Amino acid sequence: MRAEIVSVGDELLKGQRVNTNAAFISNALSGAGVPVGRVIACADLEDEMVSVLDESLQRADIVLVTGGLGPTRDDRTKQAVQKLLGRGMVLHHEAYQNLAERVKKHGLEMSSLLREQAMVIEGSEVIANTRGSAAGMIIDCGARFHHHFLVLMPGVPSEMRAMMELTVIPYVAAHSGSCIRHTPIKTVGIGESKLAELLVDVEDALPSGTTLAYLPHAAGVNLMISTFGLERDIVDRDNRTVVEAIVERAEQFVYATREVTLEETIGVILAGRGMTIATAESCTGGLVASRLTDVPGSSAYFLQGFVVYSNEAKRHSLGVSQELIATCGAVSQEVAKAMATGVLEKSGADVAISTTGIAGPSGGSSDKPVGMLCLAIAEKSTSQVLSKTFVMSGDREQNKLRFSEAVLRELWQWLRGSAA
Amino acid sequence: MRAEIVSVGDELLKGQRVNTNAAFISNALSGAGVPVGRVIACADLEDEMVSVLDESLQRADIVLVTGGLGPTRDDRTKQAVQKLLGRGMVLHHEAYQNLAERVKKHGLEMSSLLREQAMVIEGSEVIANTRGSAAGMIIDCGARFHHHFLVLMPGVPSEMRAMMELTVIPYVAAHSGSCIRHTPIKTVGIGESKLAELLVDVEDALPSGTTLAYLPHAAGVNLMISTFGLERDIVDRDNRTVVEAIVERAEQFVYATREVTLEETIGVILAGRGMTIATAESCTGGLVASRLTDVPGSSAYFLQGFVVYSNEAKRHSLGVSQELIATCGAVSQEVAKAMATGVLEKSGADVAISTTGIAGPSGGSSDKPVGMLCLAIAEKSTSQVLSKTFVMSGDREQNKLRFSEAVLRELWQWLRGSAA
Numbered sequence: 001m002r003a004e005i006v007s008v009g010d011e012l013l014k015g016q017r018v019n020t021n022a023a024f025i026s027n028a029l030s031g032a033g034v035p036v037g038r039v040i041a042c043a044d045l046e047d048e049m050v051s052v053l054d055e056s057l058q059r060a061d062i063v064l065v066t067g068g069l070g071p072t073r074d075d076r077t078k079q080a081v082q083k084l085l086g087r088g089m090v091l092h093h094e095a096y097q098n099l100a101e102r103v104k105k106h107g108l109e110m111s112s113l114l115r116e117q118a119m120v121i122e123g124s125e126v127i128a129n130t131r132g133s134a135a136g137m138i139i140d141c142g143a144r145f146h147h148h149f150l151v152l153m154p155g156v157p158s159e160m161r162a163m164m165e166l167t168v169i170p171y172v173a174a175h176s177g178s179c180i181r182h183t184p185i186k187t188v189g190i191g192e193s194k195l196a197e198l199l200v201d202v203e204d205a206l207p208s209g210t211t212l213a214y215l216p217h218a219a220g221v222n223l224m225i226s227t228f229g230l231e232r233d234i235v236d237r238d239n240r241t242v243v244e245a246i247v248e249r250a251e252q253f254v255y256a257t258r259e260v261t262l263e264e265t266i267g268v269i270l271a272g273r274g275m276t277i278a279t280a281e282s283c284t285g286g287l288v289a290s291r292l293t294d295v296p297g298s299s300a301y302f303l304q305g306f307v308v309y310s311n312e313a314k315r316h317s318l319g320v321s322q323e324l325i326a327t328c329g330a331v332s333q334e335v336a337k338a339m340a341t342g343v344l345e346k347s348g349a350d351v352a353i354s355t356t357g358i359a360g361p362s363g364g365s366s367d368k369p370v371g372m373l374c375l376a377i378a379e380k381s382t383s384q385v386l387s388k389t390f391v392m393s394g395d396r397e398q399n400k401l402r403f404s405e406a407v408l409r410e411l412w413q414w415l416r417g418s419a420a
Numbered sequence: 421m422r423a424e425i426v427s428v429g430d431e432l433l434k435g436q437r438v439n440t441n442a443a444f445i446s447n448a449l450s451g452a453g454v455p456v457g458r459v460i461a462c463a464d465l466e467d468e469m470v471s472v473l474d475e476s477l478q479r480a481d482i483v484l485v486t487g488g489l490g491p492t493r494d495d496r497t498k499q500a501v502q503k504l505l506g507r508g509m510v511l512h513h514e515a516y517q518n519l520a521e522r523v524k525k526h527g528l529e530m531s532s533l534l535r536e537q538a539m540v541i542e543g544s545e546v547i548a549n550t551r552g553s554a555a556g557m558i559i560d561c562g563a564r565f566h567h568h569f570l571v572l573m574p575g576v577p578s579e580m581r582a583m584m585e586l587t588v589i590p591y592v593a594a595h596s597g598s599c600i601r602h603t604p605i606k607t608v609g610i611g612e613s614k615l616a617e618l619l620v621d622v623e624d625a626l627p628s629g630t631t632l633a634y635l636p637h638a639a640g641v642n643l644m645i646s647t648f649g650l651e652r653d654i655v656d657r658d659n660r661t662v663v664e665a666i667v668e669r670a671e672q673f674v675y676a677t678r679e680v681t682l683e684e685t686i687g688v689i690l691a692g693r694g695m696t697i698a699t700a701e702s703c704t705g706g707l708v709a710s711r712l713t714d715v716p717g718s719s720a721y722f723l724q725g726f727v728v729y730s731n732e733a734k735r736h737s738l739g740v741s742q743e744l745i746a747t748c749g750a751v752s753q754e755v756a757k758a759m760a761t762g763v764l765e766k767s768g769a770d771v772a773i774s775t776t777g778i779a780g781p782s783g784g785s786s787d788k789p790v791g792m793l794c795l796a797i798a799e800k801s802t803s804q805v806l807s808k809t810f811v812m813s814g815d816r817e818q819n820k821l822r823f824s825e826a827v828l829r830e831l832w833q834w835l836r837g838s839a840a
Binding site for chain 1 (some may be wrong): 432450781
């Protein structure tokens, strides 16, 4: 079984709304073992819809349409389907009852405009709308379309989602007869092309039905391993084999094989060991603290953070000596170390991390260019201090993000190493 | 001129990524007076892409493609275009230089895999990539496709956006033959429906060719006034008239009529008056400091920030008394005030802001629910302290964002008021 999604609405073509409906439906179908071939957003013009639906129904076994079922003049989906299939419309009794109750509840009068929402395509199976008034439909499109199915749903996300969950997904799962497994592999500290080089033999030996996708983002790249097939056991086994092979080759860069963030992964380690953390930031300006505290429950291990932009602040808040700053410069591993040990002492935390660098766009020199980061990690129990220097390339916001990713990555590796 | 957008990538069809790229491009094209006919997301399979591009190029004057230009094996866009147009590839000198510099900067070796990213379709105009390594292209597809254009861009949002802004939008605008004026109106502290009520008469009297779009985001709503027409003078005049009418009605909520952020607006005021600032954050966890330091040049006015999660940290770093915390609770206007005056003193800054609250998901009570924020602003010269309480509804990350927006909004209004 193969699906396509058609999203109707001018607002999608003008970029006034992001097509989150299509992502939700794709995800749900994919989870039910039904691959999506194309997603098409088109205008709410009758002829355009007829042409898009005609093509999609030739290619796909099932076409899911959102939008254009409401009561206003720009809602033309049912008209387009009537025209395409050459069918009439009938009033659906239950849908009308649902509508009448809603109309009454909102203190309105039933009008012919509103009544339109309970009119459905002849020969369709009606999808109850538990969140709104427009009825949904599942339609067998007949011999001309090889009995492919059309599913019509409203564009309002909450109404569409309820219909998908209650009616459409169970319907599709019962008809598809296939299954699928997706496993994300979250990495840090390696670029797309380096990772691809590491994995070249895994990619060469992918079992049939399994794909490996690279999902780069601003500060790194994640992978998605998807396996599709008819038998649950084989799908799960093939997927697991590939995931294990990748983790083995890229172990030092993989922080999770499920949907978690790096800061959540760090939080789990800290909470598990009963450790507390504090931060001292210059170039990241509070972003590291903000990321660590994005994690629910982070107040259990995050004690305190200092954002020390000025040299004054580095001295007064963290006890970094004027001499050290004068000798080595504010952006140096020495100052990063002094910041980390300073915050460790001030806060009483078990581990401390620090950043000092040049986010740009100005402030760089040939010695210390824009994009340079010095970071340090200090641990109370061992009195160990690590410091490193990196140079990134990006604008100010990208640099801040990459700086924060680098220090969290080093912290994660440090914590992982100290467990062994 | 009519456009279509083709978004390449299995992650879009599996619902692992929401197609924000298509929304950005649609919006930009629409802004340049070029309507988008369809948006199609398709798999990164060569034959599928050939078929999708073939159809789109027959319908549309310009087809913009994102994705599939990277160095890995699932990047097949250039192969598909070669096949469709029957053209070869050539190494582009400047793109190769850009790539070589990036590779060197990251301490990598040039490989044949990386070099692929500087290979472009024969006869194409290269779009420089200022944010990454894969070259973009504008291609005249020749007589078979009525000389329609194909634009190839990477799928990484920051790279695509930079290409759109620097090269593609000016190119499209120069070829479309009409003129347009967009003016953003950036607001803070008012919701979409309230704003719509304020502006009902302006909306009723919009000149023909002018549209008013509401662009809600996580922490508020911005407006975009777009005027489209054939004559520059009339377009500019109509646009200005509407913008002035809106600013007059919503003055207290409008912080800019150009593309700047609230933190940039605050930065301009602080820098202009030679004032310095410091922050003391509990529930926002460093996000306020991070936003203030996102602004290039912010080191001129941002002195220092404290992230004080624990009561200990509030006492030791900011001198908030144990008694006050015990009497009023850590989440109270009294503690917010003590944090603001504490950081004012510690840092020597001219103005200080503080936040204390409950970001959630746990930690709330009936008295002090999740979403509650207490904030304070303290100024050195006048010894004045303002404090306020708000209750927001959202998940942890939304709450942090809305909290940070609230304190920046209050600071902006405070600074604006103190100038008068």
